Amino acid sequence: MYNEVVDRVVKKERDDMINVRDLYHDYTGDGKYAVAGISFSIDKGEIFGFLGPSGAGKSTVQNIMTGLLKLQKGEVTYDGRKISELGISFFNRIGVSFEHPNVYKRLTGFENLKFHAGLYSVPTIEPMEVLEWVGLRDQAEKKAGEYSKGMLQRLTLARALINQPEILFLDEPTSGLDPSTSAQIRDLILKQRENGATIFLTTHNMELADKLCDTVAFLNEGKIAAMDKPNNLKLKYGKKEIVITYEQDGEVKTDSILMEDRSTLAQMLEKVTPIKIHSQEASLEDIFIKVTGRRLSS
């Protein structure tokens, strides 16, 4: 029985594309850890959401995973191989979209992608095609310095996709975008997943995480406070409610009743004439507040 469990765990670790075990990082060397004891695994083709407010340690974890920060304590493996053993060719397999757009402002959108593509030793996508994906084809010949914040964000994302990465690290990919462009980027991320990419999404946008992620981890003060599939978290921490909107004494009023409290619901329906009735479940933000006592957007 014990051997079966061990075999299952070993097989699971082999199937996992990314494994992070007991990660610690101390910037100042005085024992104050920016992240402490972080562990998670991501399956191939999964979208993993890393949720937390600014300063929670999200970028620290991402920077360690991408090799931008030195691994101090813990372990990060890709397909079972330690990050320290991967060598520089590892960067052919990943794409990183940074929260703050960092492109060459004196180069055009097209040139930014063309020159970045030239750094890879794997086949890359034509810059114009990627610019089309992010809705910047018409602005391809414009200098990046003349782009709006949202356009720069999209150009940074396009650059992350140019080498057809197996693993995508996206840091606040919809920050500063209007709802329509956000939806376009969401679809693009889902398309990358359909094409087999594994995606590590760092965000404090719970709506985006809810729509995209297979698994989410709540990060608070350098530690994972909760981690599961969004629906499981909602079942575990959320309360399903019925929201009734009705008119009484010439006023429109709203009341919420727990779904399992059927008697109160029946009494209510006898007393008033409802205008609208709908079910409501807890959002990820509600759950985050419940688990950590902090707001995601703080």
Added chain:
Amino acid sequence: MKRIINLILQDTCLLLRNALFWVVTVSLLVIILSVRFLIPEDFNTDAQRLVSWNLNIESPAITSLESEQAVLESVKEEATVGFIQHGDTITLVHSGLSAKAQNALMTALFGKPSGLEIKVRSITESKGRIPENIRLTPVFICFEALISGFLMAGVLMLEEKEGKTIKAYRISPAGTLEYVTAKTILFGIIGTVYALLMAVSIIGFQFRWGGFILLAFVSSSLFTLLGLSLTVFFHDMSSWFSLSVCVLALNMLTMVSYSSPSFSPPWIRVIPSWPMLFAFEELMFGMGRGIGVTLLLVLAETAVLFILACFLVRKVLLKSERRIL
């Protein structure tokens, strides 16, 4: 190699859209025009050191040396004016003294001809007088054309730091060697083109091309590598600029030796521009000195700086640990 060419093309695009590149290029053209049309051919009125062998006339202004060979060496290496006497014949040996200056010197020293025969011998290979304005060309090559790589590579690196584009480079498969090599090649070429432009515009095509191009490329690379090695420690243009002014001012001290070659103390000889100045003088005017040792020295310095620049770029620029939250 593909990555290096790609980075060179990227840096070329960035440079062509950078105001500093055009400022340096325009100032180069201004220098060429000044040398050709504004600086007179004979402006040096400083007293030159006089040396002699076997000269019957005694003067406190003339230092007597132990042999004819010593006089010739002194004229060649220290740009002194020499007098060698054989019987009734005095030979004036110089390395680029104008006819006017020669006559003035003769009259001052010997007065009216008194039965002495006076010969004039130039030790420069071209045998001709080098006008003072033209003789300044190596100075402008060393302190304008070749140091352009120091400034421009530094500015590009600072822009990459400030715009955080270096972070995007760090998550690509390209490494330190490609980064340093691409910038060194690009600014080595730009410095060489600038130096050639100056030389051809000022003295024409009569100089030793092969050695000139090789020395210009290696020297320009050396200054580029020096610029990269220092810039890694800076995050903003203003503090970097202060240090750059200091470094470039120190590098320009060797001008004193060039205008008065007898002043070449050991400390000035270790400044990289010192051997370069005299090597360019040799390559352009044929002073009769060899440049092999200088070339080897500059090559060795460049190799050492390449290793240092790679180490610093890797350690400070590409691998630095920063608090990113």
